[in-house]
Amino acid sequence: MAIFPSRIIKRMLNENADFLTKEQLDKHILGLNGKKFQPLETEWEVAVLNAFSKIGKVEHEPRLKGTSKLDLLFVSDQDSEARFVADVATVSDKGVENKKLLNAFEDQFKRRINEIGIISYFRCSIGEHPFGVCDVEVRLMLPPTQEFDKEIFNGQFKSFLKCVKQNPKQPRTHQILSVKTNILIEYIPDIENNHFQKVDLITPYVYTLATSKTQNCVYNALRKKAQNQFKKVSYSGPKGIILCDGGSDMFHRQPSEKYNAYYNATEAVREFLRQNRSIDFVLMLSVIFTDYGRPLLRRKPFRKVHVEFIPNKSSTNLPAGIRQILTELERHFPEPFNTAHGVRETIRQGYDLKKFRTLMQGNIAMSEKEIKVSSNDILALLAGAVTQEDLFKSWDKTISTRKAFKYFFNKKMRIVEVQVVDDGDFSNLIFKFDGPDAAISPFINPKA
Numbered sequence: 455m456a457i458f459p460s461r462i463i464k465r466m467l468n469e470n471a472d473f474l475t476k477e478q479l480d481k482h483i484l485g486l487n488g489k490k491f492q493p494l495e496t497e498w499e500v501a502v503l504n505a506f507s508k509i510g511k512v513e514h515e516p517r518l519k520g521t522s523k524l525d526l527l528f529v530s531d532q533d534s535e536a537r538f539v540a541d542v543a544t545v546s547d548k549g550v551e552n553k554k555l556l557n558a559f560e561d562q563f564k565r566r567i568n569e570i571g572i573i574s575y576f577r578c579s580i581g582e583h584p585f586g587v588c589d590v591e592v593r594l595m596l597p598p599t600q601e602f603d604k605e606i607f608n609g610q611f612k613s614f615l616k617c618v619k620q621n622p623k624q625p626r627t628h629q630i631l632s633v634k635t636n637i638l639i640e641y642i643p644d645i646e647n648n649h650f651q652k653v654d655l656i657t658p659y660v661y662t663l664a665t666s667k668t669q670n671c672v673y674n675a676l677r678k679k680a681q682n683q684f685k686k687v688s689y690s691g692p693k694g695i696i697l698c699d700g701g702s703d704m705f706h707r708q709p710s711e712k713y714n715a716y717y718n719a720t721e722a723v724r725e726f727l728r729q730n731r732s733i734d735f736v737l738m739l740s741v742i743f744t745d746y747g748r749p750l751l752r753r754k755p756f757r758k759v760h761v762e763f764i765p766n767k768s769s770t771n772l773p774a775g776i777r778q779i780l781t782e783l784e785r786h787f788p789e790p791f792n793t794a795h796g797v798r799e800t801i802r803q804g805y806d807l808k809k810f811r812t813l814m815q816g817n818i819a820m821s822e823k824e825i826k827v828s829s830n831d832i833l834a835l836l837a838g839a840v841t842q843e844d845l846f847k848s849w850d851k852t853i854s855t856r857k858a859f860k861y862f863f864n865k866k867m868r869i870v871e872v873q874v875v876d877d878g879d880f881s882n883l884i885f886k887f888d889g890p891d892a893a894i895s896p897f898i899n900p901k902a
Contacts, residue, residue, distance in 0.1 A: 456497050457741060459791045459878035463497060466504040466788075473512050474503075494797050495544040498698040498739070499525060501759075501787060502542055508786040509779060510536075520687035526696070536775040538692035538734070541683050545675045545719075546700035546798065555596040556580070556655060562602060564653055570615050574622065574643055579656040581636030594657060595636035605635045614639070663716040664704055667725040670717065672697070672704050676726040680733055692734040692772050697723065699740035701798040706740070720764065727766040734769040737780060738762040741790045759787035791878045813840060813848040820858050823867075823888065829874065829881040862887045866895040 456463075463486065471479060485496030506512050506528050516527035516539065530536035563578065581595045597605040614628040618641050628639040664670035679695050697719070699705040707718040723736045742760045761784040765772055792800075811830060819826040831848075834840045846857050867889035875882045889895070 456493055456797050457790050457792055457794065458497065458501060458788055461876065461879055462788045462791075463500065466500050469507065470500065470504055473507060474514055478514055494546075494700055494794065495698075498544050498700070499542045502526070502696055502698070502739070505783055505786040509782060518687050518689050522683045522686035524683060524687060524689075530775065530779050532779065533773070533775040536773050536779055538694055538776060539687075539689050540694040540696050540737070541679050542696045542698060543675045543679050544698045544700035545671050545702045545705075546794070547671060547702050555599060556594065556657070558599050559596055559602070559606070560653065560655060562607065566607060566611075567615065567653075570619055572615065572618055572622070574618075574641065575652050575654075577640040577642065577654045577656060579638040579640070582657070595634065597634040601634070605632060606630055606637065614641075663707075664718075664722065665716060667717050667722050668729075670704060670722055671702055672719045672722040673726050676723065676730075676733075676736065680726075680730050684732065692769075692776065693732065694735040694737060695733060696737045696739065699738075699794045701794040705738070705794075706742075720762065723764050727764065728768070731766065731768045733766060734772045735763065735765045735776075735780075737783075738764065741793045743793075757790045757793070759784060759790060761787075813844060818849045818858065823886060825858050825862070825885045825887075826875075826882050827885070829883045832883055859885075866890040868893075 458466075467479065467482065470482075474482075482496055482500050486493050486500070488496070503512055503514055503526065506526065509532075510528050510530040513527040514525060515523045518524065518527075518539070524539050525542045526540045528538055528540065559578075559580075563576075567576065583595055611628065611630070614626065618626055623643050625643060626641040628641075630637040630639070664672075667673065675697065676695055684693055699719075702719065704717070704719040704722065707716060710717045710721060719738060723738065727733060727736060738761070740760050740762075741757055744756060744758050761780070763777060763780045765777065813831060813834075818828075827849075831840070831845060835842065835845055849858065867887040868891035869885055870888045871886040873884040873886070875884055890898070
């Protein structure tokens with residue numbers, strides 16, 4: 455469960471085996487099974503190769519003159535003249551996040567309030583260094599992580615939490631102010647709902663915004679590909695970069711000239727192409743929502759991979775047929791399960807994507823002659839990993855009729871069919887009932 459369900463990734467790996475070598479597949483599998491954010495980057499590469507293989511011939515790491523290996527040599531099925539080489543780059547705000555230390559502060563702050571058992575609302579306002587200017591990225595006043603205990607989570611902070619614990623209904627504030635640090639922590643009691651916990655981080659403005667077309671994560675990734683990959687390989691045909699959203703705010707912002715003073719990914723790409731005539735196009739891939747208000751049972755796609763084709767206006771090396779082919783690429787991606795930002799957050803929080811999960815709230819539905827339950831729940835029950843009491847207790851949270859199977863049992867109904875329905879990486883069993891069952895109930899007049 456990353457951008458695409460693991461079962462879909464497995465299907466793409468099997469399909470890619472038709473044109474990849476064993477060594478290339480081993481490399482992808484190693485990346486997908488890796489830790490941190492490596493699986494996200496590999497996943498995009500696997501999906502890109504798979505989508506292109508649906509509309510043409512794909513060669514991964516083709517043998518070209520030079521010392522560099524590119525990800526893709528593509529020849530269209532529709533037009534053999536429509537061919538190009540491309541390299542895949544995944545872009546995120548990871549470097550900015552690490553530099554600003556905001557995620558590290560949030561993780562340690564939450565861990566400390568959880569350890570002491572405080573459940574309420576905290577607001578942390580973090581200042582910025584006063585010597586920042588408009589064309590330089592924001593510097594938040596947070597010390598290096600190795601100085602967190604000395605600067606932030608020191609004896610005064612512990613005394614603040616102790617006072618909160620002793621009198622949880624009283625609002626409190628704690629100011630941390632030094633040459634390196636400027637944090638105001640506000641404790642706001644959640645009197646009406648004491649099982650609620652939330653931590654809000656307030657910064658001067660969103661620090662992942664790009665105030666320059668050339669000093670940002672998108673432009674840097676493109677420049678790195680141009681210098682480290684394409685300059686070291688010889689190819690006379692069209693060359694492109696496939697830019698994938700790995701969790702960057704720039705991919706989802708509006709253009710600067712219309713709504714704000716910050717640049718989005720498209721503007722950075724166009725500036726890169728203006729300054730780099732050797733690259734003929736950039737293809738931007740990101741996950742977007744198609745329907746924010748979709749009911750749970752609607753079969754309409756909820757998310758999709760959005761493809762944006764940006765040609766180099768100075769290029770004379772790009773056949774007209776390539777544009778049409780690339781605009782058709784979007785429909786060959788499977789429906790995503792998550793956004794890149796969502797993936798990065800689950801990985802950062804240490805969420806185990808492969809963990810077997812049971813008794814998840816909302817995993818049962820009931821109609822007049824059907825019951826839908828999680829296949830994991832039934833497997834765990836039969837294996838003795840959960841008890842019947844635990845299972846019924848979890849169902850009671852989401853359905854008014856207790857012990858749903860007992861309802862049909864008491865009506866002397868019988869199971870006539872069991873269907874397995876997959877939803878991403880989760881499977882449900884749909885039990886269909888009919889009856890009353892003549893084998894265990896009195897006969898009745900069919901015209902009664």
